[in-house]
Amino acid sequence: MSNTFTAPVDAAELTSALIRCPSVTPEEGGALVLLQAGLEAAGFTCTRIDRGGVSNLFARWGDKGATRTFGFNGHTDVVPVGDADAWTVDPFGAEVKDGQIWGRGATDMKSGVAAFVAAAVDMVAQTPPDGAIIITITGDEEGDALDGTTAILDWMDAENEQMSVCLVGEPTCPNEIGEMMKIGRRGSMTAFITVTGVQGHAAYPHRANNPIPALARLVDRLASHTLDTGTDHFDASTLAVVTFDTGNPATNVIPAQCKATVNIRFNDAHSSASLSEWLQSEADAIAAEFGVQIDMPIKVSGESFVTPPGALSDLVAAAVAAETGMQPELSTSGGTSDARFVQHHCPVVEFGLVGKTMHQVDERVEISQIHQLKQIYARILADYFA
Structure with a gap:
């Protein structure tokens, strides 16, 4: 995939390109280099925030200190492959078969990153918003998480960068896209x-x-x-x-x-x-x-946290319902995510794809779901800045 993101960005192609980057925690693997080049070409101001041997990326389109700033958070690091001989495909080959893209990180969460990057690039190119969009991507979500999103947020505090609200693109749906979003975590x-x-x-x-x-x-x-x-x-x-x-x-x-x-x-x-x-x-x-x-x-x-149901969860739920026909359950189930750090900065919710194969051998993602997720994120942005 070209290092220049041209609207409309194909989120499935971007997912494949990211899977081909062997970014097993804490290796950057080329994933953030690829994203930074594409986002800068699309007009985003990018800063690498590397700490403790971990690579992180901050990107902003729009004015610093804008009244309304929508944030996305995600990670490009992945868990180890495990027994490579148990895979039926190259774990970093991004092979396409049966309408799916196969490879480590396909579900958790390179497809989610690709979808929100694609939605954000399309919006600033086609309908520039009255406000700012911030994208934060870490290389330490699957590890100790000491120098990942926390490092980005520390840097943002020092630089007076602020998100009004944030959506974390982790896979949140058990079986069908649209059935669940997270408003907190244990x-x-x-x-x-x-x-x-x-x-x-x-x-x-x-x-x-x-x-x-x-x-x-x-x-x-x-x-x-x-x-x-x-x-x-x-x-x-x-x-x-x-x-x-x-x-x-x-x-x-x-x-x-x-x-x-x-x-x-x-x-x-x-x-x-x-x-x-x-x-x-x-x-x-x-x-x-x-x-x-x-x-x-x-x-x-x-620590446990919850973002009480309100404007942000209503915004996301309405977009999900409009694109999928499903009213997502507001859940706090599952393990931890980097939302536990973001919640100290601004209101945060999570919504993403079906997570059935994450961390498994032969991890894979439905191509149709990647495109659908991009549309959901695009609608969220459009409705937020309307």
Whole structure:
């Protein structure tokens, strides 16, 4: 595909070009270079915001400080291919067959980036809006997300760049395009629990202090606890035990140490701080009961948030309904996304394609859906600036 984007931009061709860029986190792979060249040729002012070995792109059409500024956010980094021999196509070949484009990132989310870039370029070329359009694209959404969208937003704050509202183009629909949009996301945190006792011979348990019963009791108490029953916009919070390990191959040895990991997905009834306090209180009680030491570092991936239904969700829902005939469900389900960072900057919602094959072997996207998504984004822009 040419580095010059000429309206009307073919979003499917752009998707293919992006898939051919092997941008596995944190490699840029040529994807942002391609987008920057095309956007600059279309009249956007572009800035590369690279931090911590991560490549990011900021692009604006229109005046800085415009009264109305519509923002798009997305990512061009992708998860690793995995077992390359399990693929039936070249993961970075963008092969077209059965009306689909195949390759890593086809669904998550190079098609979404291509669709909103194409819609934005077409609008500024054909019906220049009274306002500004900002596009922010990161190369660190699938990684630790420490130097991706957060780096862009830090730079925007320093440069007084402001989005009035933002749409994140992540895949949001379970089965059919148009059925779901996201107005928030659950928070996510992980506790890494290590219980230390005293090693000993299994025949003389009184001379040891077995950490396994202590950890089993703690894990049971955590997993059996009802965090909540849901809130106005969220389902009930969940806690999942994802590992329980001793690493002990011997049958006649009581180990000195064992470990478990729990992941909590939480709604707006909690914060990571309140849940951390609860986890620690439970650990302290078990440590005192069993006479063991419990260490429990906690990693917080994001807090829960919701953009209350209103002008932005109405705008997106109306465009989706007009183009698909479906009224999207306003959901907060699923994992985390970079909307958790954007929500500190401006109101944000998410809408994108069907996500059935994301992160899978033979990831692929319906070509017809890419064109449909571009039309939805184009209608959103037209209605926003009307």
